[in-house]
Amino acid sequence: MKRITCFIALAVLAAMLVQAAPMVPEQVRIDTGLLAGTISTGQPTVRVFKGIPFAAPPLGENRWRAPQPAAKWDGVRKADAFAAPCIASAPAAPRGGNGGGGRGAAAPAAAPAAPPREPARSEDCLYANVWTSAASANDRRGVMVWIYGGGFTGGSGSQAWYDGENLASKGPVVVTFNYRLGGLGWFAHPDLAKESGHNGSGNYGMMDAIAMLQWVKRNIAAFGGDPNNVTIAGESAGANMIGALVGSPQAKGLFHRAIAESGAWMGLTLGRMNTAAKAQEDGAKAMAALGVNSIAELRAKPLAELTGINSSGVVVDGYMVPQDLSLTYLSGKQNSVDLLSGSNKDEANFGLCTSVGLPGQNAAGGGRGGRGGGSPTLDSLKTAAQSRFGDAAGEYMKLFAPASDEQMPATAHASCADEINWNMRQWAEKQAKLGKKAYVYFFTRIPTVNNQPSPQGANHTAEISYAFNNPKGQATQTWNETDTKLADTMSSYWANFIMKGDPNGSGLPNWPQYRDLTSKVMVLGDTVQTESAPPIERLKFLSAAHQRMFETR
Numbered sequence: 001m002k003r004i005t006c007f008i009a010l011a012v013l014a015a016m017l018v019q020a021a022p023m024v025p026e027q028v029r030i031d032t033g034l035l036a037g038t039i040s041t042g043q044p045t046v047r048v049f050k051g052i053p054f055a056a057p058p059l060g061e062n063r064w065r066a067p068q069p070a071a072k073w074d075g076v077r078k079a080d081a082f083a084a085p086c087i088a089s090a091p092a093a094p095r096g097g098n099g100g101g102g103r104g105a106a107a108p109a110a111a112p113a114a115p116p117r118e119p120a121r122s123e124d125c126l127y128a129n130v131w132t133s134a135a136s137a138n139d140r141r142g143v144m145v146w147i148y149g150g151g152f153t154g155g156s157g158s159q160a161w162y163d164g165e166n167l168a169s170k171g172p173v174v175v176t177f178n179y180r181l182g183g184l185g186w187f188a189h190p191d192l193a194k195e196s197g198h199n200g201s202g203n204y205g206m207m208d209a210i211a212m213l214q215w216v217k218r219n220i221a222a223f224g225g226d227p228n229n230v231t232i233a234g235e236s237a238g239a240n241m242i243g244a245l246v247g248s249p250q251a252k253g254l255f256h257r258a259i260a261e262s263g264a265w266m267g268l269t270l271g272r273m274n275t276a277a278k279a280q281e282d283g284a285k286a287m288a289a290l291g292v293n294s295i296a297e298l299r300a301k302p303l304a305e306l307t308g309i310n311s312s313g314v315v316v317d318g319y320m321v322p323q324d325l326s327l328t329y330l331s332g333k334q335n336s337v338d339l340l341s342g343s344n345k346d347e348a349n350f351g352l353c354t355s356v357g358l359p360g361q362n363a364a365g366g367g368r369g370g371r372g373g374g375s376p377t378l379d380s381l382k383t384a385a386q387s388r389f390g391d392a393a394g395e396y397m398k399l400f401a402p403a404s405d406e407q408m409p410a411t412a413h414a415s416c417a418d419e420i421n422w423n424m425r426q427w428a429e430k431q432a433k434l435g436k437k438a439y440v441y442f443f444t445r446i447p448t449v450n451n452q453p454s455p456q457g458a459n460h461t462a463e464i465s466y467a468f469n470n471p472k473g474q475a476t477q478t479w480n481e482t483d484t485k486l487a488d489t490m491s492s493y494w495a496n497f498i499m500k501g502d503p504n505g506s507g508l509p510n511w512p513q514y515r516d517l518t519s520k521v522m523v524l525g526d527t528v529q530t531e532s533a534p535p536i537e538r539l540k541f542l543s544a545a546h547q548r549m550f551e552t553r
Contacts, residue, residue, distance in 0.1 A: 022135035022136065023039075023045065023047050023133075023134075023135065024037075024047050024132050024134050024135070024136060024137060024222075024223055024224050025137075026038075026047070027076060028049070028137070028222040028223060029222060030052070030218075030219040030222055031072075031218050031219055032053070032070050032071065032072045032073065033072055033073040033074070033075075033076075033077055034075070034076045034077065035049055035052060035076070035077055035079045036076050036077070036078050036079060036080070037049035037050075037079050037080070037130075038050075038079075038080045040131065040165040040168075041165075042163075042165050042166070042472075043133070043165040043166060043168070043169045045133050045169060046131055046132065046133045046165045046168050046169055047131075047132050047133075047223075048129065048130065048131050048132075048164075048165065049079040049129065049130045049223070050079050050080060050081055050082050050083070050129045050158070051079055051080075051081055051082055051083035051127050051129070052079055052127060052128045052129065052130065053070040053071075053083075053126065053127055053128075054067075054070060054126055054127065054128045054177060054211060054212055054215040055067035055068060055069065055070050055126040055208065055211045055215075056068040056069060056070055056071065056126070057123070057124040057125075057126065058123060058124075058125075058126060058180060058184070058204075059123055059124060060299060060300075061299060063123070063184065063299045064184075064187055064189075064192055064201070064204060064295070064299070065204070066196075066204070066207045066211075067126060067204075067207055067208050067211040070126075082117060082118040082119070082127075082129065082158035083118070083119065083125065083127035083158070083178070084118065084119040084120060084121060084122035084124060084125050084127075085118055085119075085121050085122075085125055085155075085156030085157075085158060085178055086121065086122070086123075086125035086126075086156065086178045086179065086180050086181045086184070086185065087121035087122055087123060087125070087181065087182075087184065087303070088121075088153040088154065088181040088182025088183070088184065088185075088311065089153075089182045089183050089184070089306065089307075089309065089310065090303055090304050090305065090306045090307050090309075091121075091303065091304060117158060117159075117160060118156060118158045118159075123184060123303060125178045125180070126177075126178060126179075126180075126208060126211075127157075127177065127178055128157065128175060128176065128177035128178075128212060128215065129157055129158060129164070129175070129176045129177070130173065130174070130175050130220075130223050131163075131164035131165050131167075131168035131173070131174040132168055132173045132174075132223045132224050132225065133168050133169050133170075133171065134173060134223065134224020134225070135224070136224060137221060137222055137223070137224055138224070139224035139225075140221070140224070140225070140226035140229070141171060141172060141173045141224050141225050141226060141229075141499070142171065142172050142173070142225075142226060142229045142230075142231065142498045142499035142500070143172065143173045143174075143175060143216060143220050143225040143226060143227075143229060143230045143231065143498070144164075144167070144172050144173070144174050144175065144230075144231045144232075144233050144259075144494075144498045145175045145176075145177070145212060145213060145216060145230060145231070145232050145233070145255070146162055146164070146174065146175065146176045146177075146233050146234060146238070147177075147179070147209060147232065147233065147234030147238035147239075147241050147242060148162060148176070148234065148235070148237075148238050149234065149235045149236030149237045149238045149239070149263070149461070150181070150236070150237055150238075151236070151237050151311075152181060152182065152185065152186055152205065152237045152240075152311050152313045152314075153181050153182045153311055154181065155181075155237075155238075156178050157176030157177045157178050158176065158178075159473075160470075160472065160473050160474075161464055161465065161468070161470065161473040161474060162176050162464075162468065162470075162473075163468065163470055163472070163473065164176060164468070166468060166469040166470055166491065167467075167468050167469055167470075167491055167494065167495060170469075170491060170492060170495035171495050171498075171499050172231075172495050172498040172499060173220060173223055173224060173225035175212070175216060175220070177208075177209075177212045178208075179205040179206075179208035179209055179212075179241075180204050180205045180208055181205065181311070182309075182310065182311045183286075183306060183309030183310050183311055184204070184306075184309075185204050185205035185208070185311065186202050186203065186204065186205055186279075186311040186312045186313055186314070186315070187201075187202065187204075187283055187286075187309055187310075187311075187312070188201040188202030188276060188279035188280045188282070188283045188312055188315060188317070189201055189280055189283035189284055189287060189295065190280050190283075190284060191294070191295045192283075192295060193276070193280065193317075195295070196319070198318070198319040199318060199319070200276065200317030200318045200319035200320065201276070201279075201280060201283070201317060202276070202279050202280075202283075202312055202315045202317055203244075203314060203315060203317050203319075203320045203321065205241070206241055206244060206245070206248075206314060206320050206321075207320065209232075209241060209245060210245070210248075210250060210251055210254065210320075213230070213232070213251065213254035213255060214254065216230060216254075217230075217254060228256070229256060229499075230254070230255040230256055230257075231255065231256065231257040231258065231259060231497070231498045232245060232255045232257075232258050232259070233258070233259035233260075233261075233494075233498075234259070234260065234261065234263070235261035235262055235263065235461065235463075235464055236261070236262055236263045236268075236460065236461065237263065237313070238261075238263070239260040239261050239262060239263030239264060239341075240263045240264065240265065240267055240313070240314060241314060242258050242259070242260045242263070242264075243260065243263070243264040243265030243266070243325060243427065244265050244314045244320070244321055244325060245258075245335075246258050246265075246334050246335050246337060246339075246431075247265055247321065247325040247328045247329060247334045247335070248320050248321060248335070249322065250319070250320050251335065252335050255337065256337055256338070256501075257337055257338040257339070257340070257497065257498070257501055258337050258338070258339050258340070258341075259339075259340045259341070259494065259497065259498075260339065260340075260341040260342075260424065260427065261341075261342060261343075261463060261464070261467070262342075262343050262344060262347060262420065262424075262460055262461075262463075264341075264423050264424065264427050265314070265325035265326070265329070266325075266326065266423065268347065268419075268420045268423060269416075269419045269420060269423060270419060270422075270423065270542060270545060270546055270549070272324055272326070272549070273314065273315065273316050273321070273324045273325060273326070274312055274313060274314070274315045274316070275315065275316050276315050276316055276317050276318060278312075278315075279312035279315040282310075282312065283309075283312070286308045286309050286310065287309075289308050290305070290306075290307070290308060290309075324550070326546065326549070326550050327550055329427070329430045330430075330547070330550060332430070332433060332434060334430070334431075334434075336431075336434045336435070336436055337431065337436060338431065338436045338437040338438065338497075338501045339427065339428055339431040339436065339437075339438045339439070340438075340439045340440075340441075340493075340494075340497050340503060341424040341425075341427055341428050341438070341439075341440055341441075342424050342440050342441030342442060342443060342463075342521065342522075342524075343417070343420045343421050343423070343424045343442065343443070344417075344442075344443040344444075344458045344459060344460060344462055344463055345417055345442065345443065345444045345457065345458040346413070346417065346446075346456060346457030346458045346459040346460075346462075347416060347417050347420045347459065347460045348412070348413045348414075348416035348417055348459075349413075349456045349457055349459040349460070350456075350459055350460035350461070375405075375408070375409070376405075376408040376409060376411075376412045377405045377408055378401060378402070378404070378405055378408060381397070381400075381401055381408065381411075381412070382397060382401075385397055385400075388545075389545055392541070392544070392545060392548070395541060396541065399537055399538050399541055400415050400418070400538065418535065418538055418542075419542060421442060421535075422538070422539050422542040422543070424440060425440050425514070425517060425519075425521065425534075425539060426517070426539075426542075426543055426546065428440045428514040429514065429515070429516050429517060429519075432513070432514060432515045432516065437501055437502065437513055438513060438514040438515070439497070439503055439511055439512075439513060439514055439522070440514045440519070440521040440522070441511075441521055441522045441523070441524050442521050442522070442523050442524070442531065443458055443462065443463040443466075443524045443525070444458050444523055444524065444525035444526075445458055445462070445463075445466070445482075445483070445486055445524065445525045445526060446458050446462075447462050447465070447477060447483065448477070448478050448479060448480055448483060449476045449477060449478065450476055450478060451478045458525070463490070463524070465477060465487065466483070466486055466487040466490045466491070466524070467490050467491060467494050468491065469487045469488060469490070469491035470487075471483070471484070471487065482526055486524065486525075486526075486528065489508060489509075489524075489528055490524055492505060492508055493505075493508065493511065496508075509522075509528045509529060509530075510530075511530075512530060517534065517536060517539045517540060517543065518534060518536060519534065520533070520534055521534065
């Protein structure tokens with residue numbers, strides 16, 4: 001009995017201590033009104049505010065326009081539930097049938113389903129979420145604004161993967177948000193360029209990101225964040241957008257650091273950006289196929305009828321992105337910000353390299369099948385190298401080719417990782433040349449899935465849960481002690497970089513600054529340590545190829 005009484009007393013005391021812990025008030029005032037947040041379920045010292053409108057719904061006349069100001073409200077708006085994520089295109093038509101089956105005996109009643117984390121996708125989707133462990137609005141914590149991946153056609157800021165409570169408990173104020181996807185976020189057309197006022201179209205999802213950063217500038221102090229200490233962070237397509245924002249004059253001054261995981265302005269591998277002319281040509285064809293004569297008519301159409309209006313991704317629109325960003329970075333004209341960047345050992349298992357001519361990309365099994373086809377051979381590698389590198393193809397073969405066809409699958413797999421690895425290093429080198437701090441990682445930990453090592457290896461996206469210190473981000477993840485330790489270390493690195501521009505801190509292995517292609521990167525795996533030696537000759541080859549690609553422009 002005494003033990004029970006003691007346990008109850010301790011539980012009551014713990015609850016009192018949590019309640020007594022200094023926190024940002026439940027209600028905060030932003031420029032559009034009062035918000036009422038909640039205490040995070042997993043971290044009782046973290047306050048969370050969900051579903052905050054940061055711009056007007058992009059509906060009707062606002063479709064394919066820069067985001068407009070959010071409406072103000074009276075009273076207190078509850079910020080206790082995630083809002084709808086953005087929809088990428090016309091919803092799929094419902095399947096036929098009455099859904100009821102035959103007239104047999106009634107099936108047993110199903111258990112009530114748990115409420116979904118987020119509502120169904122919608123055009124009305126420009127909402128943000130904030131996690132903060134600040135004691136008051138005067139704390140001025142570093143801020144991270146996360147931009148999700150998903151090929152510009154999927155993802156959302158409210159996915160469980162990106163839950164910010166554990167990262168926020170380490171200090172930063174964590175912000176996630178939704179940006180427009182697919183044809184609704186990246187559609188380009190000559191008539192949209194004419195009406196824009198700057199002769200550019202597309203990149204509406206990127207405009208949403210800038211509107212989010214402007215909202216942070218105006219409002220984040222209410223949550224204990226510092227508007228003058230903002231880090232933008234993202235993975236895959238999100239990192240692609242990070243590269244575009246770092247290179248965009250329209251984003252200058254809105255952030256001070258960047259974190260890019262597996263992606264840059266070129267995407268993942270060496271290449272040119274999509275041009276406005278090509279994107280607008282495709283948009284004009286899509287509109288003509290719908291039998292529509294004007295943008296006004298297209299805006300008036302219900303979403304279900306917008307078939308064939310697809311995504312172009314980030315384009316060189318002459319405004320948000322004035323020129324191919326490789327030219328901007330090669331000339332050192334990008335925004336001068338600190339950078340933490342990196343890639344994963346088994347990126348190829350996501351089917352990422354066949355689009356640029358690397359034959360075969362999946363030595364470990366899996367990946368996104370159906371692309372490329374056939375087994376890679378030395379001849380196919382030579383053909384691809386000739387197409388991509390011209391007179392430098394022979395040098396490429398000396399550096400990258402294996403001794404036999406039998407070794408080609410593993411070589412192609414490694415070559416894909418090498419190119420993405422180069423992409424993240426060369427970006428860090430360019431920020432370092434501006435006198436900014438840069439840090440690069442290489443993620444090698446194979447996650448455990450259903451208590452077994454993932455057959456996909458340390459593939460594309462594998463690092464996300466560790467950076468967020470979020471073992472519940474994916475239902476199939478089953479972490480062991482090594483995973484837990486790595487996540488604690490990585491999230492501490494990320495938090496330190498967000499807070500003070502340097503990932504290093506007490507008790508953490510030293511992470512050296514990155515200065516040029518001879519610098520060593522941090523290997524984040526079963527053991528956290530600097531690499532033994534960088535693959536300098538391969539890195540130099542790819543940098544030279546990148547330079548040549550743009551010398552002719």
